[in-house]
Amino acid sequence: MEAIEKIVEQLNQQSELERQQLKSAEMTRIDQSYQAELQEIEVDHQKRLEKKLAELKKSYKQSSNRLNVSQKQVILNHKQAILERIFSEAIMEMEKLPLEEQQEFAANALSKLQLSGEVIFSAGEKSAGIFNEPWLDRQNEVLAYQLVSGDSISGQAGFLLDKAGVQYNFLYQSIVREVQSRESYQFAQQLFE
Template sequence: MSDLKLLTERLIENKKAEVQVKIKEAEAEKAQLLEESARSLAEEKAKQISLIDSRLARKFEQDKHTLQINKRNELLSEKQKMLKLVFNKAEEQMNQWTDTEFQQFLLSVLKQHKDSESIELILGQYSIDKVSDDWINKVAKEEVNIQLSTETISKKNGFILKKTGIEYNYLFDELVKDIKGQLVSSVSKQLFD
């Protein structure tokens, strides 16, 4: 019986040894799986962080670009306001010309048309008091054959010359509007450079 007991003990020991080997193999496999899972998770985490970083970088660039555009638009808007103010001020100063200044301007324009047979002068409503019939007869007629029209241009300052069916517009708001396109770049340089 002791042999049987010994044999049983050996079988039990062998089984225990086999079980211990299997446990060690299972633990090694478990450790390897945990290590692979940890590595896989670390790789996924790095990948996600990289994606988030690239999204954030794109978003940052978009926001930066948007801010630059907004800043440029605000600056352009302010420049346009300043330019408008400058040209409005120019028109305002023309509107405040004295009779003499207005007459000098009119005379310089008439000299450009001195080869004309006849010119009709139509004054703006706000310029009527700046030119008299007496001035037309004494000064302007020396340069050109001119007739002062009884017609006026409502709510305007300046004048229109009519000759042979063509109208030459010297209304101050129109003069400023016309010259604006030509002067805007030089005025901008003077104001903003």
């Protein structure tokens, strides 16, 4: 009976050894599988993290660019408002010039025109008292052409000439707007640099 007990014991030991080896092999396989899955999860997580970071950087850059454009537009609008105010004030300053200076300006402008015959002279409503009939008579004495009084131009200062449908515009607002269209870029550079 001892021999049977020894065989049973050897079988139990062998069985225990196989069980331990199977357990160790299974634990190693499970651990390797776990490590592989963990590494795969970490790689996937890293990829998603990098993708999200790239999206955030792109979104930040777009927002930053929009903000910069918006700020530049606000600054540009502010500069344009300043320039517009300057040119509007220039018109008002021209309207406020002393009578003699306005008459001298008009006389100089009229003397430079190469016209003949009758020319219709329409004073702006704001300048009607400055460019009156006695002033027109004095101009007609020195000009090579004849000024004929026309209708006043509502809400304007300065004057307008009409020679057979061709108009020569000396309304202060038009003069300043002409200067503005030609020179506003240079004014802006001088003012805002």
